[in-house]
Protein backbone atom coordinates (compact mmCIF):
# COMPACT_ATOMS: atom_id res chain seq x y z
CA UNK A 186 0.00 0.00 0.00
CA UNK A 187 2.82 2.34 0.88
CA UNK A 188 4.52 1.51 -2.39
CA UNK A 189 1.33 2.10 -4.40
CA UNK A 190 0.77 5.36 -2.66
CA UNK A 191 4.27 6.65 -3.32
CA UNK A 192 4.02 5.66 -6.99
CA UNK A 193 0.74 7.46 -7.21
CA UNK A 194 2.31 10.59 -5.73
CA UNK A 195 5.12 10.29 -8.24
CA UNK A 196 2.66 10.11 -11.12
CA UNK A 197 0.61 13.07 -10.03
CA UNK A 198 3.69 15.15 -9.30
CA UNK A 199 5.16 14.40 -12.68
CA UNK A 200 2.04 15.17 -14.60
CA UNK A 201 1.73 18.42 -12.69
CA UNK A 202 5.14 19.25 -14.04
CA UNK A 203 4.07 18.26 -17.55
CA UNK A 204 6.23 15.14 -17.45
CA UNK A 205 5.29 11.55 -17.92
CA UNK A 206 7.19 8.80 -16.18
CA UNK A 207 8.04 5.89 -18.50
CA UNK A 208 7.03 8.07 -21.41
CA UNK A 209 10.01 7.37 -23.59
CA UNK A 210 10.16 3.66 -22.92
CA UNK A 211 6.46 3.33 -23.59
CA UNK A 212 6.69 5.33 -26.77
CA UNK A 213 9.54 3.16 -28.01
CA UNK A 214 7.35 0.09 -27.65
CA UNK A 215 4.40 1.59 -29.42
CA UNK A 216 5.79 3.66 -32.28
CA UNK A 217 5.17 2.28 -35.75
CA UNK A 218 8.54 2.38 -37.39
CA UNK A 219 7.66 1.40 -40.94
CA UNK A 220 4.12 2.39 -41.76
CA UNK A 221 4.91 3.53 -45.26
CA UNK A 222 7.97 3.42 -47.46
CA UNK A 223 8.57 7.08 -46.70
CA UNK A 224 8.18 6.49 -42.97
CA UNK A 225 5.39 7.79 -40.78
CA UNK A 226 4.29 11.35 -41.20
CA UNK A 227 4.92 13.27 -37.96
CA UNK A 228 1.81 14.61 -36.27
CA UNK A 229 1.16 18.33 -36.52
CA UNK A 230 -1.73 18.17 -34.05
CA UNK A 231 -1.97 16.40 -30.74
CA UNK A 232 -5.18 14.38 -30.73
CA UNK A 233 -6.89 14.09 -27.35
CA UNK A 234 -9.96 11.83 -27.18
CA UNK A 235 -12.40 12.24 -24.27
CA UNK A 236 -14.19 8.99 -23.44
CA UNK A 237 -15.92 7.17 -20.59
CA UNK A 238 -17.25 3.75 -19.67
CA UNK A 239 -20.80 4.69 -18.77
CA UNK A 240 -22.82 7.55 -20.18
CA UNK A 241 -23.52 10.86 -18.50
CA UNK A 242 -20.24 11.16 -16.59
CA UNK A 243 -19.63 14.65 -18.02
CA UNK A 244 -17.47 13.95 -21.09
CA UNK A 245 -19.05 16.63 -23.26
CA UNK A 246 -18.95 19.20 -20.47
CA UNK A 247 -15.26 18.42 -19.78
CA UNK A 248 -14.33 18.24 -23.50
CA UNK A 249 -15.95 21.61 -24.29
CA UNK A 250 -14.50 23.44 -21.31
CA UNK A 251 -11.08 21.84 -21.64
CA UNK A 252 -11.03 22.80 -25.33
CA UNK A 253 -11.92 26.42 -24.46
CA UNK A 254 -9.30 26.44 -21.67
CA UNK A 255 -6.63 25.21 -24.10
CA UNK A 256 -7.73 27.75 -26.71
CA UNK A 257 -7.31 30.38 -23.96
CA UNK A 258 -3.67 29.25 -23.68
CA UNK A 259 -3.17 30.52 -27.21
CA UNK A 260 -3.28 27.07 -28.74
CA UNK A 261 -5.18 26.54 -31.98
CA UNK A 262 -7.80 24.07 -30.86
CA UNK A 263 -10.42 22.15 -32.82
CA UNK A 264 -13.19 20.27 -31.01
CA UNK A 265 -14.73 17.37 -32.90
CA UNK A 266 -18.10 16.26 -31.56
CA UNK A 267 -17.94 12.56 -32.40
CA UNK A 268 -21.15 11.58 -30.62
CA UNK A 269 -22.72 11.42 -34.06
CA UNK A 270 -26.45 12.01 -34.22
CA UNK A 271 -26.71 12.72 -30.47
CA UNK A 272 -24.25 15.56 -30.40
CA UNK A 273 -24.51 18.41 -27.90
CA UNK A 274 -21.15 20.19 -27.78
CA UNK A 275 -22.54 22.99 -29.96
CA UNK A 276 -25.27 23.61 -27.35
CA UNK A 277 -22.72 23.77 -24.54
CA UNK A 278 -20.68 26.26 -26.58
CA UNK A 279 -23.70 28.33 -27.63
CA UNK A 280 -23.15 27.70 -31.33
CA UNK A 281 -25.88 27.15 -33.91
CA UNK A 282 -24.04 25.23 -36.60
CA UNK A 283 -25.08 25.71 -40.22
CA UNK A 284 -23.55 22.38 -41.15
CA UNK A 285 -22.36 19.39 -39.22
CA UNK A 286 -20.61 16.09 -39.73
CA UNK A 287 -23.71 14.62 -41.43
CA UNK A 288 -23.06 16.96 -44.38
CA UNK A 289 -19.53 15.54 -44.59
CA UNK A 290 -20.83 11.97 -44.46
CA UNK A 291 -23.35 12.74 -47.23
CA UNK A 292 -20.56 14.47 -49.16
CA UNK A 293 -22.60 17.67 -49.45
CA UNK A 294 -19.80 19.63 -47.77
CA UNK A 295 -16.07 19.31 -47.24
CA UNK A 296 -14.77 19.09 -43.72
CA UNK A 297 -13.37 22.63 -44.00
CA UNK A 298 -16.85 23.95 -44.80
CA UNK A 299 -18.46 22.62 -41.64
CA UNK A 300 -16.02 24.26 -39.22
CA UNK A 301 -17.77 26.72 -36.88
CA UNK A 302 -15.96 29.37 -34.86
CA UNK A 303 -16.51 29.29 -31.09
CA UNK A 304 -15.27 31.07 -27.95
CA UNK A 305 -11.56 32.01 -27.76
CA UNK A 306 -11.16 31.11 -31.43
CA UNK A 307 -12.03 27.46 -30.79
CA UNK A 308 -13.09 25.64 -33.94
CA UNK A 309 -15.94 23.16 -33.76
CA UNK A 310 -16.94 20.28 -36.02
CA UNK A 311 -20.51 19.73 -34.83
CA UNK A 312 -21.71 16.15 -34.60
CA UNK A 313 -25.30 16.49 -35.79
CA UNK A 314 -28.06 16.48 -33.18
CA UNK A 315 -31.39 14.71 -33.54
CA UNK A 316 -30.17 12.74 -36.53
CA UNK A 317 -30.77 9.08 -35.75
CA UNK A 318 -29.63 8.18 -39.28
CA UNK A 319 -26.22 9.56 -38.45
CA UNK A 320 -26.02 7.47 -35.29
CA UNK A 321 -26.56 4.42 -37.53
CA UNK A 322 -23.89 5.45 -40.02
CA UNK A 323 -21.85 2.53 -41.25
CA UNK A 324 -18.51 2.09 -39.54
CA UNK A 325 -16.80 2.33 -42.93
CA UNK A 326 -18.14 5.91 -43.21
CA UNK A 327 -16.70 6.63 -39.77
CA UNK A 328 -13.34 5.31 -40.94
CA UNK A 329 -13.50 7.68 -43.86
CA UNK A 330 -14.31 10.62 -41.55
CA UNK A 331 -11.44 9.73 -39.24
CA UNK A 332 -9.11 9.66 -42.21
CA UNK A 333 -10.41 12.99 -43.46
CA UNK A 334 -9.85 14.58 -40.05
CA UNK A 335 -6.21 14.65 -41.10
CA UNK A 336 -7.18 17.78 -43.03
CA UNK A 337 -7.66 19.57 -39.69
CA UNK A 338 -4.05 19.09 -38.72
CA UNK A 339 -2.62 22.09 -40.55
CA UNK A 340 -4.78 24.53 -38.62
CA UNK A 341 -4.81 22.94 -35.17
CA UNK A 342 -2.24 22.47 -32.44
CA UNK A 343 -4.67 20.30 -30.53
CA UNK A 344 -7.71 18.32 -31.69
CA UNK A 345 -10.08 17.40 -28.85
CA UNK A 346 -12.57 14.65 -29.71
CA UNK A 347 -15.73 14.26 -27.61
CA UNK A 348 -16.79 10.62 -27.91
CA UNK A 349 -19.94 8.66 -27.18
CA UNK A 350 -19.93 6.51 -24.03
CA UNK A 351 -18.53 3.00 -24.05
CA UNK A 352 -16.21 1.20 -26.39
CA UNK A 353 -18.16 0.55 -29.59
CA UNK A 354 -16.19 -0.12 -32.79
CA UNK A 355 -16.60 3.51 -33.83
CA UNK A 356 -15.35 4.81 -30.48
CA UNK A 357 -12.43 2.41 -30.76
CA UNK A 358 -11.66 3.74 -34.23
CA UNK A 359 -11.24 7.22 -32.81
CA UNK A 360 -9.27 5.97 -29.82
CA UNK A 361 -6.78 4.32 -32.17
CA UNK A 362 -6.24 7.76 -33.68
CA UNK A 363 -5.59 9.35 -30.28
CA UNK A 364 -2.26 10.47 -28.93
CA UNK A 365 -3.82 10.86 -25.49
CA UNK A 366 -7.00 9.51 -23.95
CA UNK A 367 -8.88 11.41 -21.25
CA UNK A 368 -11.33 9.18 -19.39
CA UNK A 369 -14.05 10.84 -17.32
CA UNK A 370 -15.29 8.88 -14.31
CA UNK A 371 -17.02 9.60 -11.03
CA UNK A 372 -17.00 8.01 -7.60
CA UNK A 373 -20.06 5.79 -8.08
CA UNK A 374 -19.23 2.11 -8.02
CA UNK A 375 -20.90 1.67 -11.42
CA UNK A 376 -18.69 4.35 -12.96
CA UNK A 377 -15.55 2.90 -11.36
CA UNK A 378 -16.43 -0.57 -12.56
CA UNK A 379 -17.23 0.67 -16.08
CA UNK A 380 -14.01 2.64 -16.28
CA UNK A 381 -12.06 -0.50 -15.33
CA UNK A 382 -13.93 -2.41 -18.04
CA UNK A 383 -13.06 0.35 -20.48
CA UNK A 384 -9.38 0.35 -19.50
CA UNK A 385 -9.30 -3.45 -19.77
CA UNK A 386 -10.70 -3.25 -23.27
CA UNK A 387 -8.19 -0.54 -24.18
CA UNK A 388 -5.39 -2.82 -22.98
CA UNK A 389 -6.81 -5.72 -25.01
CA UNK A 390 -7.55 -3.72 -28.14
CA UNK A 391 -4.61 -1.36 -28.28
CA UNK A 392 -1.96 -3.28 -26.39
CA UNK A 393 -0.82 -0.22 -24.48
CA UNK A 394 -2.18 3.22 -23.75
CA UNK A 395 -1.60 6.37 -21.76
CA UNK A 396 -4.78 7.36 -19.98
CA UNK A 397 -5.50 10.64 -18.19
CA UNK A 398 -8.27 10.17 -15.66
CA UNK A 399 -10.59 13.01 -14.66
CA UNK A 400 -12.82 12.49 -11.64
CA UNK A 401 -15.97 14.51 -12.19
CA UNK A 402 -18.84 15.26 -9.79
CA UNK A 403 -16.64 14.68 -6.74
CA UNK A 404 -17.48 15.97 -3.24
CA UNK A 405 -14.06 17.59 -2.89
CA UNK A 406 -10.47 17.05 -3.96
CA UNK A 407 -9.75 14.43 -1.28
CA UNK A 408 -12.78 12.45 -2.44
CA UNK A 409 -11.57 12.65 -6.05
CA UNK A 410 -8.05 11.55 -5.11
CA UNK A 411 -9.37 8.55 -3.16
CA UNK A 412 -11.51 7.56 -6.14
CA UNK A 413 -8.54 7.92 -8.45
CA UNK A 414 -6.33 5.87 -6.17
CA UNK A 415 -8.88 3.05 -5.98
CA UNK A 416 -8.95 2.91 -9.78
CA UNK A 417 -5.16 3.27 -10.00
CA UNK A 418 -4.60 0.34 -7.63
CA UNK A 419 -6.78 -1.94 -9.73
CA UNK A 420 -5.23 -0.80 -13.00
CA UNK A 421 -1.72 -1.19 -11.64
CA UNK A 422 -2.58 -4.68 -10.45
CA UNK A 423 -4.19 -5.86 -13.68
CA UNK A 424 -2.40 -3.97 -16.48
CA UNK A 425 0.94 -2.81 -15.09
CA UNK A 426 3.27 -1.94 -17.93
CA UNK A 427 0.45 -1.70 -20.46
CA UNK A 428 -1.67 1.14 -19.12
CA UNK A 429 -0.09 4.31 -17.82
CA UNK A 430 -2.71 6.03 -15.72
CA UNK A 431 -2.40 9.67 -14.67
CA UNK A 432 -4.55 11.89 -12.52
CA UNK A 433 -5.50 14.74 -14.80
CA UNK A 434 -7.76 16.58 -12.43
CA UNK A 435 -11.13 16.68 -10.78
CA UNK A 436 -14.32 18.73 -10.87
CA UNK A 437 -16.84 19.03 -8.01
CA UNK A 438 -20.52 18.39 -8.43
CA UNK A 439 -21.93 21.88 -8.73
CA UNK A 440 -25.10 23.59 -9.91
CA UNK A 441 -22.88 26.00 -11.87
CA UNK A 442 -22.34 23.19 -14.37
CA UNK A 443 -25.98 22.65 -15.50
CA UNK A 444 -26.55 26.41 -15.23
CA UNK A 445 -23.73 27.10 -17.67
CA UNK A 446 -25.09 24.45 -20.04
CA UNK A 447 -28.55 26.02 -19.89
CA UNK A 448 -26.99 29.41 -20.67
CA UNK A 449 -25.11 27.91 -23.62
CA UNK A 450 -21.88 29.44 -22.37
CA UNK A 451 -18.92 27.33 -21.24
CA UNK A 452 -18.57 27.27 -17.47
CA UNK A 453 -15.07 28.74 -17.51
CA UNK A 454 -16.49 31.80 -19.28
CA UNK A 455 -19.88 32.05 -17.60
CA UNK A 456 -18.77 31.44 -13.99
CA UNK A 457 -14.97 31.86 -14.12
CA UNK A 458 -14.59 32.33 -10.38
CA UNK A 459 -16.56 29.22 -9.43
CA UNK A 460 -14.72 26.24 -8.01
CA UNK A 461 -15.53 23.89 -10.92
CA UNK A 462 -14.29 26.54 -13.39
CA UNK A 463 -11.02 26.88 -11.47
CA UNK A 464 -10.65 23.09 -11.49
CA UNK A 465 -11.09 23.06 -15.27
CA UNK A 466 -8.52 25.85 -15.64
CA UNK A 467 -6.04 23.81 -13.59
CA UNK A 468 -6.75 20.79 -15.79
CA UNK A 469 -6.26 22.98 -18.87
CA UNK A 470 -2.91 24.26 -17.59
CA UNK A 471 -1.80 20.70 -16.90
CA UNK A 472 -2.83 19.49 -20.35
CA UNK A 473 -1.20 22.57 -21.88
CA UNK A 474 2.11 21.71 -20.20
CA UNK A 475 1.72 18.15 -21.41
CA UNK A 476 1.05 19.51 -24.92
CA UNK A 477 4.24 21.59 -24.84
CA UNK A 478 6.26 18.51 -23.88
CA UNK A 479 4.49 16.53 -26.62
CA UNK A 480 5.22 19.28 -29.13
CA UNK A 481 8.89 19.53 -28.21
CA UNK A 482 9.21 15.81 -28.87
CA UNK A 483 7.81 16.24 -32.36
CA UNK A 484 11.01 17.85 -33.56
CA UNK A 485 13.23 15.18 -32.05
CA UNK A 486 13.63 11.55 -32.92
CA UNK A 487 10.89 10.55 -30.51
CA UNK A 488 8.27 12.46 -32.48
CA UNK A 489 5.03 10.53 -32.82
CA UNK A 490 3.35 10.03 -36.16
CA UNK A 491 0.13 11.61 -37.30
CA UNK A 492 -2.74 9.44 -36.23
CA UNK A 493 -5.15 10.68 -38.86
CA UNK A 494 -3.21 11.26 -42.02
CA UNK A 495 -1.81 8.35 -43.94
CA UNK A 496 -1.94 5.68 -41.26
CA UNK A 497 -4.32 2.90 -42.06
CA UNK A 498 -3.17 0.07 -39.85
CA UNK A 499 -5.84 -2.38 -38.76
CA UNK A 500 -7.20 -1.63 -35.30
CA UNK A 501 -5.42 -4.55 -33.64
CA UNK A 502 -2.04 -3.34 -34.90
CA UNK A 503 -2.59 0.34 -34.42
CA UNK A 504 -0.28 1.78 -31.79
CA UNK A 505 -1.39 4.21 -29.20
CA UNK A 506 -0.26 5.86 -26.08
CA UNK A 507 2.69 8.11 -26.39
Ligand SMILES: Nc1ncnc2c1ncn2[C@@H]1O[C@H](COP(=O)(O)OP(=O)(O)OP(=O)(O)O)[C@@H](O)[C@H]1O
Nearest residue numbers: 240241242243244245246350402437438439442443
Ligand atom coordinates in the same frame (compact mmCIF):
# COMPACT_ATOMS: atom_id res chain seq x y z
N1 LIG B 1 -19.49 18.56 -12.22
C1 LIG B 1 -20.80 18.50 -12.47
N2 LIG B 1 -21.69 18.95 -11.55
C2 LIG B 1 -23.02 18.90 -11.79
N3 LIG B 1 -23.56 18.38 -12.91
C3 LIG B 1 -22.73 17.92 -13.85
C4 LIG B 1 -21.31 17.94 -13.69
N4 LIG B 1 -20.75 17.41 -14.80
C5 LIG B 1 -21.76 17.10 -15.62
N5 LIG B 1 -22.95 17.38 -15.07
C6 LIG B 1 -24.28 17.16 -15.63
O1 LIG B 1 -24.34 15.82 -16.10
C7 LIG B 1 -25.08 15.76 -17.29
C8 LIG B 1 -24.30 14.98 -18.33
O2 LIG B 1 -23.18 15.75 -18.75
P1 LIG B 1 -22.54 15.49 -20.18
O3 LIG B 1 -23.56 15.62 -21.26
O4 LIG B 1 -21.33 16.32 -20.27
O5 LIG B 1 -22.16 13.94 -20.03
P2 LIG B 1 -21.65 12.94 -21.14
O6 LIG B 1 -20.72 12.00 -20.47
O7 LIG B 1 -21.14 13.68 -22.31
O8 LIG B 1 -22.99 12.19 -21.53
P3 LIG B 1 -23.21 11.19 -22.78
O9 LIG B 1 -22.61 9.88 -22.36
O10 LIG B 1 -24.69 11.13 -22.90
O11 LIG B 1 -22.52 11.80 -23.96
C9 LIG B 1 -25.40 17.18 -17.72
O12 LIG B 1 -26.74 17.43 -17.40
C10 LIG B 1 -24.51 18.04 -16.85
O13 LIG B 1 -25.13 19.23 -16.46
Ligand SMILES: [Mg+2]
Nearest residue numbers: 244245268348
Ligand atom coordinates in the same frame (compact mmCIF):
# COMPACT_ATOMS: atom_id res chain seq x y z
MG1 LIG C 1 -21.62 13.61 -24.36
